[in-house]
Amino acid sequence: MATKAKEAKKPQPKGKGGESVRILISRARLQRRITEMAREIRKDFPGEPLHLVGVLKGAVFFLTDLGKQIPGEVSFDFIAVASYGLGTHSSGQVRLTRDLDSSIEGKTVIVVEDILDTGMTLQYLLRVFEQRKPKRIRVAVLLDKPERRIAAVHADYVGFTIPNEFVVGFGLDYAERYRNIPDVGVLSLGPDGAKSGKP
Numbered sequence: 001m002a003t004k005a006k007e008a009k010k011p012q013p014k015g016k017g018g019e020s021v022r023i024l025i026s027r028a029r030l031q032r033r034i035t036e037m038a039r040e041i042r043k044d045f046p047g048e049p050l051h052l053v054g055v056l057k058g059a060v061f062f063l064t065d066l067g068k069q070i071p072g073e074v075s076f077d078f079i080a081v082a083s084y085g086l087g088t089h090s091s092g093q094v095r096l097t098r099d100l101d102s103s104i105e106g107k108t109v110i111v112v113e114d115i116l117d118t119g120m121t122l123q124y125l126l127r128v129f130e131q132r133k134p135k136r137i138r139v140a141v142l143l144d145k146p147e148r149r150i151a152a153v154h155a156d157y158v159g160f161t162i163p164n165e166f167v168v169g170f171g172l173d174y175a176e177r178y179r180n181i182p183d184v185g186v187l188s189l190g191p192d193g194a195k196s197g198k199p
């Protein structure tokens, strides 16, 4: 099992302008928690077909790992929204950039999101989905940053509650970079970024 000390010694990815990433949640912890979440979800809906709707692109690794751990009938679809532009601050605006392939009418839909931050994205998506008459909708998020919440939304399944820091890895990006890091880490922007060293 990876210890905190071992993780700290690993060479940290260095990006542009002195950016660095400090591991917050190791890949082993992510996998353990995702397996638990999959069990919780299946336990809540035994024997029921589940339709996982992943929010591109951040939720891709979470959805694929979660989906593999849910036994029984599971189907997938994907939707894409734009909300953050290229930086670390939300524009507050959410726009649909890719719709689902198939109807969700009558289905038990699990919305799979990477992170719940202000909640604006999820609020928008839930409005869109509710109009399409699913049997029911549940929300699974890998990460939750409750301190930043603006919209009155909540997730039914939360992987990890994290402090108000900008995180990358395991699908999460900063200007489309760092998604491929297998752990979740806190991004520091370095001298070319925010003066505090925090995004």
Ligand code: IMP
Binding pocket: 055, 058, 083, 084, 090, 113, 114, 115, 116, 117, 118, 119, 120, 121, 122, 165, 166, 167, 168, 172, 173, 174
């Ligand atoms: P919300 O609409 O503010 O809840 O933000 C949701 C979206 O913003 C997520 O799906 C992410 O794409 C992005 N986001 C929010 N916080 C972070 C972060 O710490 N790192 C990377 N992306 C983030």
Ligand code: MG
Binding pocket: 058, 084, 173
């Ligand atoms: Mg994003």
